[in-house]
Amino acid sequence: MPARPTSKPRARRQKPEARPYHHGDLRRVLIDAALQLAAEGAEVSVREAARRAAVSPGAPFRHFPNRDALMAAAxxxxxxxxxxxxxxxxxxxxxxxxxxxxxxxxxxxxxxxxxxxxxxxxxxxxxxxxxxxxxxxxxxxxxxxxxxxxxxxxxxxxxxxxxxxxxxxxxxxxxxxxxxxxxxxxxxxxxxxxxxxxxxxxxxxxxxxxxxxxxxxxxxxx
Amino acid sequence: MPARPTSKPRARRQKPEARPYHHGDLRRVLIDAALQLAAEGAEVSVREAARRAAVSPGAPFRHFPNRDALMAAAxxxxxxxxxxxxxxxxxxxxxxxxxxxxxxxxxxxxxxxxxxxxxxxxxxxxxxxxxxxxxxxxxxxxxxxxxxxxxxxxxxxxxxxxxxxxxxxxxxxxxxxxxxxxxxxxxxxxxxxxxxxxxxxxxxxxxxxxxxxxxxxxxxxx
DNA sequence: CCTAAATGTAATCGATGATTACATAACGGA
DNA sequence: TCCGTTATGTAATCATCGATTACATTTAGG
Incomplete structure (x- = not known):
């Protein structure tokens, strides 16, 4: 395989399942994850919610200024x-x-x-x-x-x-x-x-x- | 000042105020600190209780197997x-x-x-x-x-x-x-x-x- | 098209609970 | 009195968490 040029080829969605860079509605998914975590009796952590949304630990903070805001939304x-x-x-x-x-x-x-x-x-x-x-x-x-x-x-x-x-x-x-x-x-x-x-x-x-x-x-x- | 020998001179309590290596009744003091923290509306953390008792962060774990045990005692x-x-x-x-x-x-x-x-x-x-x-x-x-x-x-x-x-x-x-x-x-x-x-x-x-x-x-x- | 805003990633920080190896003091029997 | 065992505190270290920052990528509008 030849070395690729530094700029990656544009990511074409080959399958609809391929997760796009932008999450569909992360805010909503995070709220649901938080509620689900609570319902399971687990500690609700921002990271765990992010994990369930298959997203980086910092991503939630684009939608909620802090943990409290996520909990408030939930x-x-x-x-x-x-x-x-x-x-x-x-x-x-x-x-x-x-x-x-x-x-x-x-x-x-x-x-x-x-x-x-x-x-x-x-x-x-x-x-x-x-x-x-x-x-x-x-x-x-x-x-x-x-x-x-x-x-x-x-x-x-x-x-x-x-x-x-x-x-x-x-x-x-x-x-x-x-x-x-x-x-x-x-x-x-x-x-x-x-x-x-x-x-x-x-x-x-x-x-x-x-x-x-x-x-x-x-x-x-x- | 000449270098001291490796073994420190025995610590003689010169004033009664000098805190001895062994805390008087750390267990009790930690429980009181936990209650005091709670009463102040602060988060009760083992470290903070240790801090109030002027003791290292690990010391409480000699008296309580974990945080829960401290809270239970409190x-x-x-x-x-x-x-x-x-x-x-x-x-x-x-x-x-x-x-x-x-x-x-x-x-x-x-x-x-x-x-x-x-x-x-x-x-x-x-x-x-x-x-x-x-x-x-x-x-x-x-x-x-x-x-x-x-x-x-x-x-x-x-x-x-x-x-x-x-x-x-x-x-x-x-x-x-x-x-x-x-x-x-x-x-x-x-x-x-x-x-x-x-x-x-x-x-x-x-x-x-x-x-x-x-x-x-x-x-x-x- | 091309730029700017929106959104996600990666790296990093300080605090915390917890564990481990080590140091020091207290106590009791020879 | 001395010595060794036990109790107790310290120091160093780890993983997790909330949070911040710099950077990358996608989306949208002129």
Missing amino acids: AEEAQRRFRAEIEAALGEAKGAEAAADPLLRFRAFGLAYLRWAMRNPAHFEIISTGRYFAHGSSPELTRDNAELIALTEQMLADAAEQGLLRSADLKRIQIAGRALVYGFARMNLDGHFPRWGVGKGEVERMAEGVIDLFISGIATTD | AEEAQRRFRAEIEAALGEAKGAEAAADPLLRFRAFGLAYLRWAMRNPAHFEIISTGRYFAHGSSPELTRDNAELIALTEQMLADAAEQGLLRSADLKRIQIAGRALVYGFARMNLDGHFPRWGVGKGEVERMAEGVIDLFISGIATTD
Whole structure:
């Protein structure tokens, strides 16, 4: 083989599989890799995400100024999925009798919340913990979360208007409800449900029971 | 100055302040450094702990096989303090009318729990999260925690016996109570109480209100 | 076409957890 | 009192990680 001239011949894509120099949509692939890594329980490192994207260790920094930005983007994606599932559940609940009963919608919300958190623990953690990237570093995530909270507040306000609540302190009820659901999700996440781990169904059933207990505690009607 | 012989002259401690080759109780100092680092919100690294103890980066590994073991030891220390505070609060409650009322003791427990968690957020996180060292890696911590849980179960059993509870499903009540308190603590920890951050008192007052709401929800007597 | 911006690569830096070989101190029995 | 064993700290080294920089290649627009 004769020595090639210093300038390489233009790389012609001979097969469509040949990876081009420019990655199709590296940003997206990196976010997915980060979410996948988290879901596997592994440490999420920029390098590993780059490795999965079959790209050099420095490449991700063309799309994210630093690790936190990647994590924030991953969190936003997870939050999008989280919210989509909750709104889907509320959409279904609207068809049923829940449309008229704010507490039933409240219940549906809590169930969807915990269901998702049980099935996507690592993603829930990324969303909620604020330890994987600077808190408030993602306005989108903050706004998105605020809207979900406003939704629950509306439900409680409706319930109060219909005389369904024993207490008039809506803020207190709202915080307690959030704490209950958030705490349950995190207990699951942090390994406080050791035995039940095997049968996922049992945890979800307990989640339902806990929500019902809370609602029966704040409701006038038994 | 003439060249010294290869064997250094014996190091005589001329002042008591002169640090001896052997650190007094490095293990203890490292644990305290780790807790202090956590409390400052900094990353807890073995090296930094060693730095604070004015010791070489490798020294800690004479006392802990790896970073996790150091974190586990720190968690055990934090848990000891946590438990001490709770038991102290329960001791005080015994003197009052709470001695006879299991739900008042339950309340005192929850208050002490949240009070400590609000004031030592980083230590609470180390204890509860199981992310700083392998979960179940510390039998002491696990046992200690189980005993605290058993305590609450006893309170609920007493309350049920006295006909103070609306529901007979004690397990459900217990899980819900844990989730509520744990969730509130973690919400504070994870920055879900943005505005109130300034006035700590407000968060603690809300903690009290949330606990009362829960108890009034499960109690027969209004 | 040809240049400029976008995007990926390669090399490098400082910090970290971890391991190893070595040095020094502390302790206890002869 | 001396000596040797053990506990404990030091020094040197390694791989990994986040991050930065200089350079290469591709893509797009005038």
